[in-house]
Amino acid sequence: MHRLRFAPSPTGYLHVGGARTALFNWLFVKHYGGQFLLRVEDTDRARSTEASTRAIFEGLEWLGLAWDEAVVHQGANLAQHRADAQRLLERGAAYRCFCTPDEIEARRREAEASGDAFKYDRRCDRLPADELARRVAAGMPFVVRFRVPDGETSWDDVVHGVITFPNKDIEDFVVLRSDGTPIYNMAVVSDDIAMRITLVMRGDDHISNTPKQIMLYEALGAALPRFAHLPMIHGVDGKKLSKRHGATAVGDYRHMGILPQAMLNFLALLGWSPGNDIEVMTVPQMIELFSTEGLSKKAAIFDPKKLEWMNGQHLSLLASEALAPLVTDALTNAGLATADQFTSKRAWLIALIDLLKVRSRTIDDIVRQAAPYLSAHVSYDPEAVAKQWKDRPTTVELLSSLRNTLAAIEPWEPPAMEEALRTQAEQRGVGAGKLFQPLRVALTGLTVSAGIFDVLALLGRDRALARIDDALNYLRS
RNA sequence: GGCGGUAUCGUCUAGGGGACCAGGACGGAGCCCUCUCAAGGCUCAAACACGGGUUCGAAUCCCGUUACCGCUACCA
Numbered sequence: 001m002h003r004l005r006f007a008p009s010p011t012g013y014l015h016v017g018g019a020r021t022a023l024f025n026w027l028f029v030k031h032y033g034g035q036f037l038l039r040v041e042d043t044d045r046a047r048s049t050e051a052s053t054r055a056i057f058e059g060l061e062w063l064g065l066a067w068d069e070a071v072v073h074q075g076a077n078l079a080q081h082r083a084d085a086q087r088l089l090e091r092g093a094a095y096r097c098f099c100t101p102d103e104i105e106a107r108r109r110e111a112e113a114s115g116d117a118f119k120y121d122r123r124c125d126r127l128p129a130d131e132l133a134r135r136v137a138a139g140m141p142f143v144v145r146f147r148v149p150d151g152e153t154s155w156d157d158v159v160h161g162v163i164t165f166p167n168k169d170i171e172d173f174v175v176l177r178s179d180g181t182p183i184y185n186m187a188v189v190s191d192d193i194a195m196r197i198t199l200v201m202r203g204d205d206h207i208s209n210t211p212k213q214i215m216l217y218e219a220l221g222a223a224l225p226r227f228a229h230l231p232m233i234h235g236v237d238g239k240k241l242s243k244r245h246g247a248t249a250v251g252d253y254r255h256m257g258i259l260p261q262a263m264l265n266f267l268a269l270l271g272w273s274p275g276n277d278i279e280v281m282t283v284p285q286m287i288e289l290f291s292t293e294g295l296s297k298k299a300a301i302f303d304p305k306k307l308e309w310m311n312g313q314h315l316s317l318l319a320s321e322a323l324a325p326l327v328t329d330a331l332t333n334a335g336l337a338t339a340d341q342f343t344s345k346r347a348w349l350i351a352l353i354d355l356l357k358v359r360s361r362t363i364d365d366i367v368r369q370a371a372p373y374l375s376a377h378v379s380y381d382p383e384a385v386a387k388q389w390k391d392r393p394t395t396v397e398l399l400s401s402l403r404n405t406l407a408a409i410e411p412w413e414p415p416a417m418e419e420a421l422r423t424q425a426e427q428r429g430v431g432a433g434k435l436f437q438p439l440r441v442a443l444t445g446l447t448v449s450a451g452i453f454d455v456l457a458l459l460g461r462d463r464a465l466a467r468i469d470d471a472l473n474y475l476r477s
Numbered sequence: 478g479g480c481g482g483u484a485u486c487g488u489c490u491a492g493g494g495g496a497c498c499a500g501g502a503c504g505g506a507g508c509c510c511u512c513u514c515a516a517g518g519c520u521c522a523a524a525c526a527c528g529g530g531u532u533c534g535a536a537u538c539c540c541g542u543u544a545c546c547g548c549u550a551c552c553a
Contacts, residue, residue, distance in 0.1 A: 009553050044553055101551060117479045117549085143551050160482075169480050169549090177551040184553050208481055208548040231483080232546070240546080266489095269502090273490055277501040296490080299546065303488050306503040316516075359515035369514095388513095421512090436512035448514040 002034025003198045006060075006067070007074075007188070009041040010052035013249035014059030016302060017203065017233045017241060020267040024230060025201050026065045027268070027290040037195060038067040042075045043187055059250045063260045064283065072195060074187055081182035084190040084220060085144050085175050093219035094175060096142040097124040098135055119171040120145070144176035146215065153211035158199070158228035159295045165211040173212055185209055189216040197225050204229035204297075228292065231271050232299045241302060253307070257330060257363030259318070262311035270300040280313045312361040320353040323363075327353055330367045336374050351458055355450040369449075373458055377470060378445035388441045389475065395438055396475050402439055403468045412461045414453035421452075442471035 006022040008014070014022075029036040040056070042048040060067070088094035097120075104120070111118035125147060127135075135142070148171065154164035175186040182190065188209075192200060207229050217224050235245035247253060253263055265281055273296065274281070274289040281289065315323070324342075328349070331337040342349045352373055353366065360366045372378050389395045405424055409416050425432045436452045443455050443464060456464050 007553095011553080041553065047552080097551095104551085112478085115478075119479095119549095163481075165481070171549085174551050179551080181551085183551070188553090203547095204482065205547050209553095211481095229482085234546085236488085238545075269489060271489095275491065277491070279489090279502055298483060298490095300490090301488060303503070306489065309503055312516090356515095358517095425512095431512080433512045440513065446513090450514080452512055 001198075002029060002032055003037065003196050004029055004034065004201055005037040005039050005072075005192070005195060005197050006065075007039040007041050007191075007202070008056050009044060009047070010049060010056055011044065011047040012052055013055045013251055015241070015248055016250060016253075016267065018056075019059060019063060019065075019250045019263070020233060020270055021201070021203055021230055022060060022065050023063070023264055023267055024272065024295075027287060028199070028201065028292070030287040031290040034198070035068040036065075037069055037072065037197075039072040039074060039191060039195065041184075041187070042073055043078075043182070043184075045075075048075075055249075055251065062254055063250065063264055072191065074191055077187070077191055077194065078181065080194060081187050081190045082176065082180060084193075085182060085186055088146065088175065088216075088219055089144055091219065092147075094144050094146045095125045095172075096132070096136070097145045097172075097174070098127075098140050098142045099124060122147075122172055125172070141178040143174045143178050145172040146175050146212070146219070148172050148215060153214050155210065155214060155224070155227055157207075158201070158226055158292050159231075159297055160204075160207075160229060163207065163210070165208075167211070167215075170211060170215075175216070185212050185216060189213050189220070189222075192225060193217070193220065193222045199226045199228060201228040201230065204231055228295070230295070231297055233270055234299050234301050236301060236303070238301060245302070246304070248302075257365065257367070258307065258311050259314045259326075259363070262307070262314040265314065266307045266310045270302065271296050280310065280317070282317070308361040315357050315360060315362075318357075320350045320357065323353050323357060323366075324349055326363055327366055327370075330363050331370060331374070334367050336367065336371060348458070355454050355458065359450070372444040372446070372449070373455075378443070378467065380441065380445045380474065381447070384441045384445065384447045388437045388447060392475050396472060398435065398438055399442055399468055399472055399475070402435065403465060403472075406456070406461070406468070407465060409461075412457065414457055417453045417456055439468075443467050 004025045006018075006025050008018050008022075026036045028034075038060070040053055042053065057071075085094065089096070099120075107121075108118040124142075124145070148167050150167060152164055152166045153170075154162055156162050173185065174183050176182055210227055210229075214224060233241055235241045235248075237245075241248050247256070250263060254260070261283055264283060265286065268281070268286055268290075269279065272290070273294045274286075274291075275294060278289065324346070328337070328339050328342055332339055352370065356366045356369045360369065401424070402421070405420050406417070409420050421435060422432055425435050428435075437447060440449055440452055440455070441447060443449070443452075443459065449455050450458075459467065
């Protein structure tokens, strides 16, 4: 049984890069079977916050990436980490190092000054037994260093294939600080063993940690998991994604009106390809199609434009009924409507969404376009007025005439409207657009909207006529 | 600096020796549809980093170079 885990450190919001890593872990488990676990790596007390932990949970929940079993808090496993480090010491795989940070730093500077790469010289490992005993007895502070064995360390990475590191390039790294707390690599390995993780899938910035971790597994006598190192996600400038690139937290996109399934679909395509030129997928399709074969090695650049397009695709994939709650929420938040406003007008709301979603890429786009249909009056876009109501007397005459025609239409439905209005255009010897555009401005205040008959239908006869009256008043004043 | 990783259109990618004068998608340009805006359809511009090999044949394999990224902490 596969057991994978997503292990974010709660030092900020759920980042798109983290979300993508979580997604691939989740997809793997959903496709191949197994458990998807969540571990919060909160051992950096200085940077970890409760708020961040909550934000990560919320982000994952919003995306629908549900985890199995209870969340593991790394900070709670300190005793286990320490015990594992102690075992390392007992087995002779690690040793006590009494060098102080200042001493190490001084030697490092010295080495750099002479152009050499610094590597801990293992001097404390050569301490005579009696001296070692004396220092321990005297209670001298020490860190525990792992004694890197000779040879080389390699593994068959699921995405990169075989990667090999000569051990001589790895120094005896610290596994336990002088205060007895574990260093990252120790904590990770200890936890992954305890959680019985079978596949460690994470960002490829961890590639160089991997040989150290493998050595730890081996020294601890634990079975090795497999490793899969996913490529990073960069900003448009090719640099590591940061706040400078604008929205990088998944929550930001949620608030911009992006659908979670679109976010997932977009993220999935960053570093993975199902092949066959498939792009737009539902979540079940992604699970079905997911394969480690399609994983890419190359860092990808986050393109918000394509995300928006993707969202538009998912918007049209979704039934307006399903969109309704999201739209009402957004409308409410925008102060354009109240939820109970729609309880009696559900069919009307659905019709409105039908009209708007095809010309929207986000929920927010829908909200922006909804204003003319919800408010009592419209405000006229100056450019629209300038362009479509250029000659006021003519426009007044036209709108008045249109008003009369509209008032007599029966039933109040698009086919009847279309016939009446087109007939009128013919009688006037002008193209239909000459009527529709000025009318559109009267109805919506804008030169762009859904088809004019749909707008009329949605507005209802009374409001449509009232809008025309408003326009007439405006034009005469 | 050392070590590791990566390298196909601006971007995401297909491609795993001949099917490729390199396919799809986003974005861009244009056309069609059309009451406007979208959506949709069609068309165009746009890439195998460079240099050596291997091979009858390389985007695909190997080696260098270059560029970029990551790690190089008593951070995670």
